[in-house]
Amino acid sequence: MRQLAYAAVVCVMARAAGAAPLPETLDRLMALMPGTYDSAAQVAAEAARGVAEADRHERRHVIYARIAAPQVGEHVLYRQERRGGPEGEVVARSLAVFAPDPAAGGVRMWLRSIVDAPRFTDLHLKKELWSQVRFDPAYGGKCPFHWRAENGALRGTLAGDGCRIVANAGQAMAFEAAWTLTAEGLTIFDNTTDGEGKLLSGRADRVPTVYTRLAP
Secondary structure (H helix, E strand, C coil), X not given: CHHHHXXXXXXXXXXXXXXXXHHHHHHXXXXXXXXXXXXXXXXXXXXXXXXXXXXXXXXXXXXXXEECCCCCCCEEEEEEEEECCCCCEEEEXXXXXXXXXXXXXXXXXXXXXXXXXXXXXXXXXXXXXXXXXXXXXXXXXXXXXXXXXXXXXEEEEECCCCEEEECCCCCEEEEEEEXXXXXXXXXXXEEEEECCCCXXXXXXCCCCEEEEEEEC
16 A cells, blocks of 8 residues: 555656646645654664764654644644654654645745644544644744755745744744655754854754655
8 A cells, every 4th residue: 555655656756847736746745745754764874884973863753644623724734753763752743734835836834833732742643632733823933834846856945045033032043944855755954043153953064864754
């Protein structure tokens, strides 16, 4: 079944020459992104190359699952990230909401924090809570991603030339991010700096995290 699903996606991708029509790009995102991903292979490869432990990527395990939550959007994925593996500490719970963006010729994605996030741990398994999940109005929504078909993959970058905001605490922050999605996995570069260019989160070497798909 998994191979058939991937084959269908590949056939769709093969038909796309250049920019895919918006409905097709959105359909591909919704078909391909849901799944379970882990960066263990990247961490192991770094160790095998002799990369110092302090310089290796931290292992992350992440789930993207489609949920029905019309109160926040028509096309919604729940995202949950754990540190260290599938049994590790949950370090992120959020919603990814997608919508066509005809003006930009692609698909917009908003990553939004959740109100009372711990209550919604493993939301993908708790259908009775889907109608209750809400955005946290204090965080997120200012830096949408723009997704498009590119060289046989799907690529998402922050709309415009990165994203600069003033946080609730008054601190200036600048975000850079680029995601690449294929049938094999997901690659994420995500750096945040302050108003003077000091790295707040992410990696100074700018090497992205490589997540291998474990399950659709």
